[in-house]
Structure formats: structure tokens, C-alpha cells
Amino acid sequence: MLHALTGKLSLSATEVTAKIKEVTDSIEDYEKVEQTTSFEEGATQTFSPSRIWFKRPHFYRVESTHPSWGRTAVIMRGSEGLTIMEKSRQATWLKMSDKLRGQMDLGFADTLKTLAADKSSRLLGTEYIEGRPALHLQFTEQVSNKGEMTTHLWMDKETWMPLVTEWYDVEGRLVQRKIVRELRLNQGLPDSLFELSIPEGYVVTDKRQEELQPMAEISWEEAASRLGCAPYRLQMGLENEPLKAKNQWVMVSPERGALLSQYTELGKPFPKLMIT
Secondary structure, three states: HHHHHHHHOOOHHHHHHHHHHHHHHHEEEEEEEEEEEOOOOOOOOOOOOEEEEEOOOOEEEEEEOOOOOOEEEEEEEEEEEEEEOOOOOEEEEEEEOOHHHHOOOOOOOHHHHHHHHOOOEEEEEEEOOOOEEEEEEEEEEEOOOHHHHEEEEEEOOOOOOOEEEEOOOOOEEEEEEEEEEEEEEEOOOOOOHHOOOOOOOEEEEEEEEEEEEEOOEEEEHHHHHHHOOOOOOOOOOOOOEEEEEEEEEEEOOOEEEEEEEEEOOOOOOOOOOEEE
16 A cells, blocks of 8 residues: 555655654644445445544544434543533533543544454555545455455545445445545634533533543453453354454443443444443
């Protein structure tokens, strides 16, 4: 991929780092509209688009509409933030750890690293998405006794931002597609877009005494130790096939956290069931 971007056949670690910094430093702010369509179980469902804004150093805002929750806004400014749920007229103050906040920045290289984990990858060429030249990348994951699962990514050649991502199951069926419908860069977004203000008449909850941490993957044994009891554990799926399980711990304070267990059918890219 870097060869396609730089024209060099090989790059040192220093050159790779310099290239990533060059791309990251070129973006002061962005605004994008993302839309997700699900194709699972023979049904097509297109979700309401999300609008996302980012501005250096640590300003972030996302607005979306959920069928049950209605319009929701999440606004982060530094380490503090707000979630605003319009339908229920509820607002919650949040505080985010430095580590979690860092994951909301321009981590496009980290996104690629996550996509490529445990997968082989290859470059399929350059194509145009909404008028933007994009590198078409394919990631392939081997599934034991099942075959291969693939993910296709069309990445903006200039900014490395994902423009289209498609996930396929082991049968080659398209499961989900995420498309960036609009992308605007370096507009000079005003700070007022990220104001932490609550409309009148909202019920307010303050959770800033608990600093949100990134989720960490843990074993069943560690989960039992933290919970003080053995967690619920599902062994088989609906068709009596083994399920792939992953446990993640969400820490909100040194004394308190929550366990999220995700169960995925072999050959499927997304969890079938999540238990907290």
C-alpha cells in the first residue's frame, strides 16, 4: 500500500512513521456523513446516516438517529463530553481517559492495523469513489474448516480515510456495507459546534466522577475473577455449531466495570449475540 502511495519499493520504519505523520498533520478538521446497510438473513436494512465532525486537538461530535432512541448527539471537548438523547430528553455528562480519547483522533493507521489483524491483505488497484481516487484493499481471514472471509476497503488515497467498507461471510455473501456519503476537510469548523450545552427541560446525569477507559480483552478466568462469580457462557449456536467467544472488560472506575461477551458464528464477520 505504501509503495502505491509513495512509489518506493521498500520503506524503513522511519519513512513509514514520517508518511503517517505527514498524512495526519494535513488534516485540521473534517466533516463526514456515514451510512450503513445490513444484508443479513436475506433482509436489507439501511440505517439513518450518522454525521461526524472532528477538529484538532480533541474536539469530536457525532449525531445519529436510532429507530427506538430517536436523535442522539455525542459531543466531546477535551476529556469531558455529553450525550444528548432528544426523544427521552436525557443528557449525561461523561469524562474520558486520555487513552480512550486518543482512539477518537486521526487514527487511520490504527484502523488499517485493526482490519489487517490475523488476515492476509493485497492491493487491488485504484478506483474512484464519489470523485475521489481511492485504493481498493482486500483483507482475507482464514476460518477453520469453513474457508475464507473477506473485507474490502476503498481508502482515500490522499487522507487514508475509509470511503467504503464491505464485509463478506465465508459463503461470499455481502453482510454489511458502510459508505461515506459526504466528506469535507479543513473547513475551519467553529469551536461553537462542540459546545457542551444542554437544552432546557432535560433530565441530567453526571458521570464525570468515573473516567471511561478503553475496552480490554480478557479471558474467561479473568472475567470470573473480576465479577466474583463464573459468567454466563454460551457453548453452541442455534444449529448446534461452536461459537467463537470474546470477552471485553469496560472499566469505569478502579472498583467498577462491566463484562461484554460477544458470540460470533464461525464464518460470520459480526457477533450474533452480545451479553453484558
